[in-house]
Amino acid sequence: MSRFSFSLNATDGKARTGVINTPRGDIRTPAFMPVGTAATVKAMMPESVAATGADILLGNTYHLMLRPTAERIDRLGGLHRFMNWDKPILTDSGGFQVMSLADLRKLTEEGVTFKSHIDGSKHEITPERSMEIQRLLGSDIVMCFDECPALPASRDRIAESMRLSMRWAKRSRDAFGDRPGHALFGIQQGGLEQDLRAESAEALIAIGFDGYAVGGLAVGEGQEAMFGVLDYAPDMLPEDKPRYLMGVGKPDDLVGGVARGIDMFDCVLPSRSGRTGQAFTRRGTVNIKNARHQDDPRPLDAECSCPACSNYSRAYLHHVFRAQEMISGMLLTWHNLHYYQELMAGMRAVIADGRFEAFQADFHALRADGDIEPI
16 A cells, blocks of 8 residues: 655745645645544535545544444444545544543543543543554544643643653554554644744654644634744644644634645534534625525625535525524535635645735735625
8 A cells, every 4th residue: 555645846935735645545735624523524425525625534533432432433344434435534633622521531641531421431542542543443644642731721731731742642653553554643732832842843753753733722822822833833843744733723714824834724613603604705704694694695605606605595594594404504514615625725726826925915805895794
């Protein structure tokens, strides 16, 4: 089986475009990964997700290990077959979800013990167990197991957590072994502290990974602080490996991240917002639940070719949302994922042409024109 590789095709300032090659297909970067938490992107069929332009999905180790279990998925042929997705899948390590169980977990040098949010049953994740779960799932890109404190946190807490995560990264690397066709990514930690980020990057590079994530952001610090870290953190990571910003974000987060050298993103926002009546467009956000849309014959975005915009009016989308019909979440999620993929494709094209700075200025100017909603 061929090995995982990354080709950097063009740069424009810090913005980069390239291709991640995997046996299951190429991933064009910058890339946005829709989140399939429980082996499904909510409100979407797998072929519909592919139709938006997605090259890769994210699956969630924590949720899948609890239900239906990694062992069951393995017996049924692996996660790709189980969820009918034949393109690459990245799985997170479970560390972030366990972090959110602050009152239900116990952290030690060995790993984390916690109680299931589903039935209260007791479980343990160690670096070794996380690697085993992700192997059973058949993930193409595996994330090393880490510990991620919510911000704000004290410098001592962040330093202690980062150094524990680096020890876990080494154990993850050892447990992962040599798996041709599969990749293991390390995760940089260090909160908002530049020297701790540098220490983390040095430790990860010494271990050696197929790609590197910037972790520990989008955990309460706000966009300005996040961008402050991204002004230097990606530069600490190898230029010839993919750089992944975990759990981000809104459209302007993606553009700002790409401007600072990030290649990969994931976030639940486009699907979660679709289910709650919020649509992202090139001119800003539309809240379809607002009464102003009930007689509006226009599409969400006249320049968008997704099924929601091509076939339905705002009035219809408002109606089915208010009537709590399932098609509302389906159409709005499809639109949001289509918009995110279109945004990534647009950035790939302008980086290749050396026009990213102008694209970024136009992106912000269009959104600053005002509320897209009134007729």
